Amino acid sequence: MKNAGIIVGPLSLLVLGIMVVHCMGILVKCAHHFCQRMQKPFVDYGDTVMYGLEASPFIWLRTHSLWARHLVRSLLIITQLGFCSVYFLFLADNFKQVAEITSISHRCQQNETTTMTEILPSLNLHLYMVTFLPFLILLVFFHNLLMLAIFSTMGNIAILGSVTLIFSYIMQDIPNPKNLPWSANWQTYMLFFGTAIFSLEGIGMILPLENQMKYPNHYTVILYMVMPISIILYVSLGTLGYMRFGDDIQTSIILNLPNCWLYQSVKILYSIGIFFTYALQFYVPAEIIIPLVISWVPEPWELLVDLSFRAIMVCMTYIFAMLIPEMELVIALLGSASCSVLALIIPPLLEICTYSLDGLSTFTIIKDIFISTLGILGCIMGTYEAFYEIIHQNFFSSSQNSTRAFV
Template sequence: MYSTETEHKREGPSLPSSPTEANPLHPPSPVVPPGPPRSQRQYERIGESTGTTFIQTLIHLLKGNIGTGLLGLPLAVKNAGLVLGPVSLLCMGFVAIHCMRLLVKCSNRLSERVNRPFLSYGEAVYTGMESVSWLRRLAPWGRWMVNLCLIITQLGFCCVYFVFLSDNIKQVVEAANATTWDCQVNHTSPTALAGTSFDSRLYMLFFLPAFILLVFTPNLKYMAPLSLLANLVMCASLVLIYYYSLTNIELPINLPLVGKAKDYPLFFGMAIFAFEGIGVVLPLENKMQKPEGFGTVLNTGMGVVTFLYISLGTVGYLCFGDTIAGSITLNLPNCWMYQIVKLLYCFGIFITFALQFYVPAEILIPPVVDRVSGHRRRIAVGLLMRALLVIFTCCLAVLIPELDLVISLVGSVSSSFLALIFPPLLEMLTFHPDGLSPLAVTKNVLISGVGLVGFATGTYSAITELIVRNNPPHGQNLPPSFMLQ
């Protein structure tokens, strides 16, 4: 999700200058002057004199991994089962942390090899492929694949935000007349899940102009205060969601310990979507004052993230059972306190849209703008491209208005490559000249194989389920909660 453009004199294979992963927290950094490689520096802070502290890096890591995917995990646990779901999330957490550490290790080794202080995700894959003679000609395609997955993932996040906002605001608006201050009334029933997908699409179109104006912000630093406020209100909302879920679990619990086999690929897609924060790893490690401590940051931050995922997924499923929706906010009761929780979380997601959109915009727009002459025309073309990308994202959300399927499809299609498939393959490419043990090769092949199987089965299951929901059997009416999941 983050990137830094660096060009300077170096030894080893040359890297073509092309846009890579963008940094949604900071504007693009200036050109880095020649200097000693990473191994000769205490820390590397591109474009600035000081790096981020341990706490700052930890906060950024948490921010990069906690979003709408967290709210969909109770439904993911339902798809896997009350026992298999949390166990799978725990295993996926360990694998995700391991792949993040692999990416950092490979990037450090490759940056030393080409005498550069920092390599982005795409540059690391390019350099790793160039180190293998028979893959050298395909190296540009490796970098292109990483950037394509980043674009799909980030635009997928934006699609999820459209669906999330439309579903939650729709609930608040339609239930406004019946909303009370008594949160104990019908506390086990969701908030007016009735309604058609067409109505949700209208809400998406209503939000479209606001999103277009939001992405016209010339520099994301102007949104820093709003971003901080968004993080605070989202944290407060999560606390209230946890409180409601924990205090409204009904006994005895009669939920399946293991879900249906056909639903497990949907679990995989939703879970890997939530865990897909690997794009923030390299820039954060590079921007630390003492990057040798990044391993502790990674273990601590991802440990917290994994705990949140498992706990909210399990508690949410225990509380709402089979009625759980694509986002747990859709199950909150019809009282003003929890309606405000939805509004606050929606505000946080609205602001976060600009941060997620920054990534594909920085990859796709500059090559088009560079073909235009004249300062004003360049600005106009840039704004037009931004508007068209937002409209494209909205169109995708209108075509797939089911929140859980958007999350599962994005996770299966692109997040599985970034988080599970590429890092193990990159380790084999990076350390190919040194030789890897058979155990390490087997481990990498196994992880990448799981990612490929998850990609294939998750994509197939999400598309199949999407077809079924849009073409139900004749005479069969789907329950309202099914339509809004």
């Protein structure tokens, strides 16, 4: 909310969340339509877009439907591996914060916050990432989605515990928010747009998860029940956190918690959650890339090639994490450049193409065009602003001895 304002931030996050959930519903509806039409048990995001363009009345779209499928799959790979890289950095950074604290108070008083004078001689963050690298490689060797769902459930329980502790702290002694700005300038708002879409985007996983459900017909109901809860948590946590800490709020609100055993355990719980959900985010790019690679090797080598490429892909996310200059800026860049295309731009246009010959109401067409236009504007402006800030901070601030926000 710091990048958007105390009023505009929560309202924008709520509206974006509603639109993202609506676009998820559009994708599921279109996928069901083509499953019935093509007599197939399952179609993924790329196939749904390809079939949607083939159903379009425009010749140019029909002739480029295969390219659209490749585009969607490429964006899914970039987005999901980007998630994994950010997860890698979050995981290492949280453990770094806990491991290097020398004195943790047993009294969780509000004024006992973590300070940099209370840490051991700092180790390079990359060393912590290398420590987790073999464990993450072993984790992604489990490629059964049911097993990954179990891991993800364990991770979500841990994250829920950490979020509960965060709420218990930030709701204490909230100051009067009248001095906080109600809105921010458009540059910082564009960074907020990318960050918000990054946190809300999960459209790449909805079709694979539905395909593995025992009762797929219940998926839409579950989607519309779970996502509003997530949106409410995002909005309330961001708003209360900004009201509690104001301009002193850190990039990760965990860094604002007191230096005591109870609130330091939040970092451990959060890291456990990130660790187990890493494999679920890894699932989509692995299912796109590895079958293509395996198709080029003899059958006796398939298992070895499968495991080897999974290890290589995890190493790639580690390398990307090492190259991340500012985590908050990369999150904004990934959210604007990739997530917004998958979550806001493509689904509404897909609905128009899919049902154009069947007849669409004027309201539906206007609604879809509005959502896609908003996504396009956010994508262009957010990507530009994130690129500008990354280049500015790395090439123009280096002479001023700028340091990473998370180190």
